[in-house]
Structure formats: C-alpha cells, structure tokens
Amino acid sequence: MNISDVAKITGLTSKAIRFYEEQGLLAPERRGQERVYSARDKVSLKLILRGKRIGFSLAECRELIELYDPTSGN
Numbered sequence: 001m002n003i004s005d006v007a008k009i010t011g012l013t014s015k016a017i018r019f020y021e022e023q024g025l026l027a028p029e030r031r032g033q034e035r036v037y038s039a040r041d042k043v044s045l046k047l048i049l050r051g052k053r054i055g056f057s058l059a060e061c062r063e064l065i066e067l068y069d070p071t072s073g074n
Contacts (some may be wrong), residue, residue, distance in 0.1 A: 001037045003028075010045050020048060023061055042070060 003014050012016075020026050021035070026044055028035040044065045051061040 001042070003035050003037070006042065008024045009042065010021070010049065012045070012049075020045065022064075023058060025058065025065060031045065040068075 001009075003017055011055055017026070021028065021057050025048060026037070026041050028037045028041055031037070036059075047064045047068065048058075048061045051064055056064070
C-alpha cells in the first residue's frame, strides 16, 4: 500500500502518517520516492489511533507497537 491508500483506510492525512513515521512509530519500505506500507504498519496505525482515543501519549503508543508480534498470534 502507498501513503494515499493508507490515508483512505485509516482516515488520517498523509501529513499525519508522515509525522508518525518521523516519530519512529512506522517504518515503511522505500522504493525510490514512494513509501510502501506493510500490514504491520497498518496495525501500528490502528494501535496509535486506539491509544490516542483512550488518552495514551505517543510514547505509550510506541510501547504498544513494540509489544505487537504477528508471528506469535497476538
């Protein structure tokens, strides 16, 4: 997925998604100038949005993202 696809899915702006990337919360693959977002990045954004909705800081959201491990079925 590219940044505009992710923006449509999440309801965020491209600017907000780039901000989360700058903060180290997302790590999309780069293909030239294009960002390619994985399923893990999509889950990370969902965790950020849920965390913010219940009042978590970005640091707390980062901790949630670090706990996420799709290989263990969580």
